Amino acid sequence: MFSANHLYVALFLFFLTLLGFWGGKTLLTRFRRRPHNDKTEHGLISPAAEEKRLAADESKLLRTYFRGLSYVLANETDKAVAEFVKVAQVDTTTAEIYLALGQLFRNSGEVERAIRVHRDILLRPNLPDEVRQLTFFEIGLDYKKAGFLDRACRTFEEILEQNPSDKAALDQLSSIYVSMQEWEKALSLHHEKPASQNETHIIAHLTAEVAKKYDHSGDKNKAVALFKKAIVLDEKCVDVWLHYGDFLIDNNREQEALDAWEKAFLINQEFISQVIERFEKIPAAKKDAALDNFFHRHLENYGRQRKFNLAYIDWQINSGKIEEAELRLKKVLEETGGDSEAFSLARRLLQSTQPAAGLDRNGSNSLVEDVFAADFNFEKRYYCHKCGFKLERIACQCPRCSSWDSIAIR
Numbered sequence: 001m002f003s004a005n006h007l008y009v010a011l012f013l014f015f016l017t018l019l020g021f022w023g024g025k026t027l028l029t030r031f032r033r034r035p036h037n038d039k040t041e042h043g044l045i046s047p048a049a050e051e052k053r054l055a056a057d058e059s060k061l062l063r064t065y066f067r068g069l070s071y072v073l074a075n076e077t078d079k080a081v082a083e084f085v086k087v088a089q090v091d092t093t094t095a096e097i098y099l100a101l102g103q104l105f106r107n108s109g110e111v112e113r114a115i116r117v118h119r120d121i122l123l124r125p126n127l128p129d130e131v132r133q134l135t136f137f138e139i140g141l142d143y144k145k146a147g148f149l150d151r152a153c154r155t156f157e158e159i160l161e162q163n164p165s166d167k168a169a170l171d172q173l174s175s176i177y178v179s180m181q182e183w184e185k186a187l188s189l190h191h192e193k194p195a196s197q198n199e200t201h202i203i204a205h206l207t208a209e210v211a212k213k214y215d216h217s218g219d220k221n222k223a224v225a226l227f228k229k230a231i232v233l234d235e236k237c238v239d240v241w242l243h244y245g246d247f248l249i250d251n252n253r254e255q256e257a258l259d260a261w262e263k264a265f266l267i268n269q270e271f272i273s274q275v276i277e278r279f280e281k282i283p284a285a286k287k288d289a290a291l292d293n294f295f296h297r298h299l300e301n302y303g304r305q306r307k308f309n310l311a312y313i314d315w316q317i318n319s320g321k322i323e324e325a326e327l328r329l330k331k332v333l334e335e336t337g338g339d340s341e342a343f344s345l346a347r348r349l350l351q352s353t354q355p356a357a358g359l360d361r362n363g364s365n366s367l368v369e370d371v372f373a374a375d376f377n378f379e380k381r382y383y384c385h386k387c388g389f390k391l392e393r394i395a396c397q398c399p400r401c402s403s404w405d406s407i408a409i410r
């Protein structure tokens, strides 16, 4: 998360931005105020005097900026902020500076301060509507960051009441509903207007979630109708096929369930673990045959893919095909190196083949056992391209930021 050091760096960058913003603005002011000729109209301050006054104001502001900067460098954040706030107060037209300051606080985890800065803006007289709207939006983000989801929802709902086409507010509200698992509310946000391509994917996910809800509450007809609707919306949605398969197996429609899970696998082979673990739901008498069938049908096309191989080796170990599993794992390790999943398979293989080499099946004293059991903290293979969260297993939804389809191989 954000450390104190990050805050100082951020404040420093913020300061530079302010300086750039102010510098540009000053030049502009000077340009505008430059007299077009040398004549001075009677009764007005002479251009020379005006220039002098402006220069004095600017030098005062500049001194305040530099005091702020020296506080940043001395790690005295509070004092630095006080100086920057002074600058923002002197130049009352620049609510933008306040907005940026608020964002900076929020991003640094100082949400209470962000909210205070944003409330300050709202107290200003004659605040333009546009700035008021922007400030409300920022406050919504503050509440969200602070975990006050109900308040954040109300804020974004109010913004949308004023301006139903505010896309940013809509996205924020939708993501909060999703994180609160308020699927129907999230779905209702997308009903107002025709959806873009990207939105269609999200609507498919949400429709599948609502289908699951109806399934759990016993309304099977409604559930199946919604699953089918989700498939029509986005037939390439792994999530929809996995859950539709779950629905089918719960209703004793084994072959259709297997077909649905297979679709998920064919769309994205990285999901093979999620597919294979679902075979546990198949009656024991048919499970092995179904797995055998699955692997042999796909071996030719996917037998060189790492994820497929690891899943296949796992199954080989489970079915006692130890030598074949060893050969295949050796090849995988040679070709693509080890990670926690591969080493956990290696450990299982060692346990099943070398009890004499110091590995006793229950013992924890064996050196080899310890080596393979150690938590090496391998680099996680997947990450969310929306928030950067790293994870070991692919998922349809980011566990941190709740974005859909944002997890990819690093």
Ligand SMILES: [Zn+2]
Pocket (backbone or CB within 6 Å): 384, 385, 386, 387, 388, 389, 398, 399, 400, 401, 402, 403, 406
């Ligand atoms: Zn994320």
